[in-house]
Amino acid sequence: MTTPADASASGLPLLAAPHRTLFLAGLLGLLLASGWWALHLVARYAGAPLFALVLQPAPLWAHAWLMLFAVFPTIFFGFLFTVFPRWMNGASISKLEYTLTAALLASGTLLWLAGTFAGRPLLLAGSIATGLGLLLGTAALLRVLLGAAQVVSHAVVVLLALCVQAVALGFFAAGVWQQDDLLLHFAVRTSLWGGLLPVFFAVCHRMIPFFSQGVIKDYMAWRPTWVLTAVVTLAYLRLAAGVIGWLWLLPWLDALLLVLTLLCAVRWTSLRARGNALLWTLYAGFAWLPVAVLLQCVRDGAFVLTGEWALGRAPVHALGMGFFGSMLIAMVTRVTMGHSGRPLHMDRITLGCFIAVQAAAASRVLSEVVQAPAGVQLFLLGSVLLWLTAVAVWIARVGRIYVTPRIDGRPG
Secondary structure, eight states: OOOOHHHHTTTOGGGSSHHHHHHHHHHHHHHHHHHHHHHHHHHHHHOOOGGGTSOSSOHHHHHHHIIIIIIHHHHHHHHHHHHHHHHHTOOOOOHHHHHHHHHHHHHHHHHHHHHHHHOHHHHHHHHHHHHHHHHHHHHHHHHHHHTOSSOOHHHHHHHHHHHHHHHHHHHHHHHHHHTOHHHHHHHHHIIIIIIIHHHHHHHHHHHHHHHHHHHSTTOOOOOOHHHHHHHHHHHHHHHHHHHHTOGGGHHHHHHHHHHHHHHHHHHHOOGGGTTOHHHHHHHHHHHHHHHHHHHHHHHHHHHHHHSOOOSTTHHHHIIIIIIIIHHHHHHHHHHHHHTTTOOSOOOHHHHHHHHHHHHHHHHHHHHTTOOSHHHHHHHHHHHHHHHHHHHHHHHHHHHHHHTSOOTTOOOO
């Protein structure tokens, strides 16, 4: 397997490895998207600034696009471009592939943010740039898989999910252009359950036992293929049941997903990781997945029984802020430390940021549960303040690493 030595030869540490370029692009996008959303929420309650209230499309959809199609994919391409060759002993992602992917995704984020104030042409341009970045990144991973000495199930799951994500992005762009909320809703559900969730779960299934085995003596790595297959299949069945209107089936699929994700959380977690924050944060982050599925099961069950949707968007935010957000901090920190020559250690400030994200996710979930308007406002604004502060401090901590050489003098 080769290394991207051509990037290090350029003299720019930011271009020395895929994770550097894409992590920084994704994290800056996360900061911009979080700041944009915080500004809108403040304006919603304070009535100013007015420009943060007059947005296209509706703020809910614009916020969903930024997180689902721009921020999370950019960051996990940084991870996937790093691990795909290692998983399958395949060729490395080229400098052209990862820099162009990063440039397209970052451009899409900026165009979309500008389009929320300026109108649909920029929104469409942002969707096109992001779509091209997604397709280029997926093609690069497919090239690695087709030429690899061996193929692993995690890589197949990831590639399938990325293709679904591209389809979801296309439907979202069509929904924005046609101002069709039905298409937008379909695209968001498709991205969550058919795109992002399978990618995140496949990475967790592969890496949490692997990282645990490297730290904890006599740890038994449990990652049977049937669990990966079952969870991903249930996610797609759940998506299909919602699309065709078989809503009565959703609670049963949720219940099966809950059993399997809870089983993984129990089997992967080791109490002997208590002193290793870089490891136990992975366990804590993954624990949000069965919580999110449980909330979704309650929501879907309430609709089947009463015809009313319960819990609002609590399940979505438990999934997005709790599971995706927590795993992002835990996994990116681990990769950043390991690939910069630094000790595999999470310092107190980074740990504080992780804990703040847990509080932010819990507060956002509670904002969907409480009934009193004052309580909703308190939990909602408290959530965005905690989230924005945590990600800003964390990005400042890890961001400087991507623009400086490895401390051990090695390339990458």
